[in-house]
Amino acid sequence: MKGCIFNIDAGYLEGLCRGFKCGILKQSDYLNLVQCETLEDLKLHLQGTDYGTFLANEPSPLSVSTIDDKLREKLVIEFQHLRNHSVEPMSTFLDFITYSYMIDNIILLITGTLHQRPISELIPKCHPLGSFEQMEAIHVAATPAELYNAVLVDTPLAPFFVDCISEQDLDEMNIEIIRNTLYKAYLEAFYEFCKLIGGTTADVMCEILAFEADRRAIIITINSFGTELSKDDRAKLYPRCGKLNPDGLAALARADDYEQVKAVAEYYAEYAALFEGAGNNVGDKTLEDKFFEHEVTLNVNAFLQQFHFGVFYSYLKLKEQECRNIVWISECVAQKHRAKIDNYIPIF
């Protein structure tokens, strides 16, 4: 039933999004890109794709950061266009997507100020999708409580922050904990929201978000080995909307080394496969890449169904992966370091 009336509000935007999706680079494009000798070659080739003249007004010599900026700018423009034309409940859905960028931006700014960097230097590094009005004044705060009371209380992130209010000073550890707590709250809220929308959106998005949650849980566990993070604290950071919840998370909370994490993952077919292929040897793909690959598959699968909001999320994520790929290739080209140039993650 939902499908019948979906097009009234979101049909145009879905069509637009699917059109954008067709512009995502194909395997053949990547094969051409890795052959490039210089960044100018890269530019010339990208001119033949959907990117068109996005670099035409940049004076040579090109730098990787310019390419990165321009790629991101194009993506942001597309996303903002979708956001500006959307109505409820899609606009909230799209806003939810931007919250993760806000979290990243906040953490970036706090870490930056902690290291005595001037705020004007940090602002350009923030992701434009996650910028908000009070963002630049974030360095007023010295403690999480202040951060909440002065800055975040007006932003949509306020409900996620409730768990991290404390009077401790902000330090590296604290910031990491804040980031992960925020992310946990955000993921769980997003998951609930998608459930609320229901229908195909829930089917598609819950799958993707559950994976995202599990990935975070696993990565947090792996990264916490050898740090002063206690197991109890660690358990508090796990997002509880994934497939690992609750047994897997409980097992993860007890894990002491990589092998134990792997043993936990053995119980879950899809994650077991990811751990299977991953390794740190030369030629092996890292676990992180494996996760990225799985994410890409999930996002590509989102396009197999119609009349749901998942395509917008998936498009953004796929496009981000593509930006990462292009930047990776351009870095390799710029540094003449071609050995690892094939380590990009193809999308189609």
Place this chain on the structure above:
Amino acid sequence: MGSLFRSEEMTLCQLFLQSEAAYACVSELGELGLVQFRDLNPDVNAFQRKFVNEVRRCDEMERKLRYLEKEIRRDGIPMLEIPGEVPEAPQPREMIDLEATFEKLENELREVNQNAEALKRNYLELTELKHILRKTQVFFDEHEGGASTTESMTRALISDDPNKHMGQVQLGFRDKQESLEFLPCFVAGVILRERIPAFERMLWRACRGNVFLRQAEIDTPLEDPSSSDQVYKSVFIIFFQGDQLKTRVKKICEGFRATLYPCPEAPADRREMAMGVMTRIEDLNTVLGQTQDHRHRVLVAAAKNIKNWFVKVRKIKAIYHTLNLFNLDVTQKCLIAECWVPALDLETIQLALRRGTERSGSSVPPILNRMETLEDPPTYNRTNKFTSAFQNLIYAYGVATYREVNPAPYTIITFPFLFAVMFGDLGHGAIMAVFGFWMCYKEKPLQAKKIDSEIWNIFFGGRYIVLLMGLFSMYTGLIYNDIFSKSLNIFGSSWRQNYNESTLTTAKSLQLNPDSMDYLQHPYPFGIDPVWQLAEANKIIFMNAYKMKISIIIGVFHMLFGVCLSLWNHLYFKRRISVYVEFIPQILFLLLLFFYMVLLMFIKWTSYGPSPPNFDDVRTSGYCAPSILITFINMMLFKTDPNMRTDCDDTMFAGQMGLQKFFVIAALMCVPVMLFGKPYFIMKEQKARASQGHQSIEASAENGTAGGAPVPASAHHDEDITEVFIHQAIHTIEYVLGSVSHTASYLRLWALSLAHAQLAEVAWNMLLRKGISTLIIIHTLSTCRAACRTRRRTCACGRCRWRTRSSPRSRGTCCSGKACSPRATRAASTCTWCSRAGPPSPSPSWC
């Protein structure tokens, strides 16, 4: 046959160009526009080709030009169109000059812009400071009034001796040591207006309500120096206490990108500072003006040439793109190109190549070799400015295969004519023709104007079509006897009415009988009799019958003509089988069914009509005339009309039923021939060849090329026989269904003609007549009023004079008791009116 009839003959040529001469030669060929190059390295990536660096340099130059263009547009300087000729592609060595010029211009402009931006920023700061001083003055004044809510603060601020703190506050922060204990500090600054609410809330939260903010809007928009947008800003002033708050407030201000300015506390200082700021603003204004002047001069100089430069750079880029298609030979000394050229233009191309070689100063002449090929050459139709529009019409439907008959020349007549059938109106056609003629007559000046409007370009591109359509419409308008939905009675109608006057005045509608004296028994010499314009009741019925038939007749002839053109193709490509199993059944199908229907129309027109006055034969009268449509449907269904009137014949001529049955059966027999004939022959041929071996293929291929006819004739030998079947089935179905549906579609000629006539009538009645009549009324009214006014004056005097002269007599007549003649009374009445206007005189007593 001339080139108008078929597309040009093309040959594949191999071109050997010396490396040095290649550029000049390609440039010459580019100006000629007669050569189509083939990509000889399709497997090579775009960035691995030979001249990719030059292409890239051109890209860079284009970028610089775009930057210049943007700046020129921003200043609103008009860019001059290229006067006269489009510049030729410059020599490769000129490219360096161009690059240098652009580089210099760009750098100069960037520098000027940078300076201007710095100056503007300075200017902005000063203006903001000016506003701050002005607005804060208001704040301070209010505080001095003492009526504000923050009385304690106010009192502290205007402490008994404000002069005491003079000069110590430089950045707007009061020096603590000397201040009183609770004396607040303050900062003043400027912030974007839309950020104010968030800013205020943040201040309140971060400082726990311990600050006091006042703000005022700056009314005039300020220019943002980096983007040169107009932005609205507000002045604010924040009061607070203590150092901790100070850092915090400053941080927040920084976070919200507010600019802070020093604001002295003492009124005298502020005034002094304001004076200083004003003088500096004035100084800056002059400097800014000079910078702008300089920038303007640079841009004006660039604007003169920019279009020219664009053309040059694009030409260079195109040349290098073309050169990228070429192959390099082993010795690297020369480039090898393959291209399609029209066989007739080989001479011109040779000449152009020679020119190119001379220009480049190379000694080795380029070599142009004809190549033998089995490939399908591209279709090239040579056009001129008259035929190109028609050729484009044809291209909109599809491009003919190489050397097929080109339908464009026939379209020159059929297209405007079919249009005119629908648009038949002498008046409208004349307007259109005048418009078309004007465009053709003013062709060159209009072309030179380079109007960008898309709609205009559609009309201008088709100016000859418009002209012809207008002329043809005038012709059909004459035939329909239609001019702005009215008729012309040039030769005198052949109809008379013989009713007496009383019938004419009383009867609502009258009939004219063609069998009586009403009709003069000879038709109107040209077109429709104008009397039909008066026939309200059956004009549309009459016109419909006429136009429907005409449409079908035109349509059937049009289709027959098209099928006949295919005969020329079959003959030319020596496809004899196609003539027998495609063309002949096709034309038979059309002739036996639809052309027969057309014949029936003519038979109906000639053999039925008004009978002579004595009504001797009812069977040839209009009463018995059969409906062509019903007859045709019955013919297809093999039955007779059940509603035939009793006195009439069943058929239009003897033996009609038998003939019709034969026609239908014969036409239907054509369908299987079309369907299976060609595949059958191909199959037979293949079998024969299979037994003979493969030699014949080569033989036929050689024959094909040697005879001038290209390969397609023998190309389908290798095709799968099922494909041939499918193709033929589609073709047949398309043809059979097509001829039915096209015949029906030609009725659209009638439908649109009817629509046009009706709309023209509505337009005449509702727009033109009303408009003109109101115009006339207004005009007559106004002229009348003016005339009346003048006449009244003159007549009054005239009559009065006359009265004075004749009054004794008229009075005498009246008074004598005799009847007044009308003239006399009129004179008298005028006179009475005059008497009021003129000097008082004794009025006549007789009325």
